[in-house]
Amino acid sequence: MIVHGEVRRITADEYNTMAEIGIFDADERVELIDGVLISYAPPQGPEHAGLLWNCVELIRKRLQGTTAFWSQMPLVLCDDTVLEPDLALLVAKDTYRRELPRASDVHAIIEVAWSSLSSDRTRKLRVYAEAGITEYWVADVRKERIEIHRDPRGAEYASYRVAQGADSVSFATFPDAVFSVDELLH
């Protein structure tokens, strides 16, 4: 369906109010991208959930105390975009209980991609790059590999690397915490 009228974009503040007053059902996942509300499928069952849990736990164990973990909760990327990334590593702050984190609070974002692979690669990559997220990982579950994007330039990332199997990966901000792709994706 295409609407040729000028769509009235929704802002991040308005989106937050809509969530507060219960416009979205409790079990509904809605993100805001470029001022447009997007429904997205909840994690696709036990396998996806288990994989994400494993990833988050491993990273959490090794980075405990150095960063805050924000998993599938709203993150304000800009005035008209609010996403709920699978995992965001944030600057540790005590303000998050009152105010949603913003792009400037983010060290890195990880999306565990299953069925949402193309949208994570294209739409979200653009949004994250434009918001200046310095590091973005797409964990491609089907191909058992991790794509690491760094150095945002406009709507893209200048640096791109694919890691798989026993390859070591680490975050630019935390170079001493080293993971293998195998342990993260199994």
Add this chain to the structure above:
Amino acid sequence: MSDMASTAESPERLITVEEFDRMWNSGVIGPDDRVELVEGRIVRRETMNAPHASIMARMTQRLSEALGEAVMIWQQLPVVAAERSKPMPDFALIKRRGDYYAGALPVPDDVIAIVEVSDTRLRFDRGTKLRLYARVGIPEYWVVDVKKKTIEIYREPHELGYAPPTVAKKGERVSFAAFPDVVFPVDELLG
């Protein structure tokens, strides 16, 4: 946004009339927003330049004079068209009601005809809006082209649209199917 919204795996989250009303009541949408809800999307209404406003004024006067006894002329007021659509047509001819619809807004069954006066939104008015009005069974729909000074008259709604329109130009005369004896010269309506 259209390519983005059509991504099958994460479709656009459409808004219902009930949610739209709550957004209004809670101030998410404010009085400064000239918006309407069309097919689940909040759409800005067209800003009027002088020719557009002038046609609105002419039509307001002529329609009221000629049909004001027979119907209510609902000007840029909301109509609940469907679960996800609450458009504010430029003019809706609706059935007279003693309470002026104080209890509930008009629904398609109350509507005799809708007129949209369009300058920069012709594609929208002939596309998305036309399909909406046809689908919910609005029996007659006029699209006034501000620049060309024509009136497109659509009748015989079906699921996907209307029968091909008749187009009236300056020098010609138009009337609504429900009021065939009330004839308007196009020049009188559009100047």
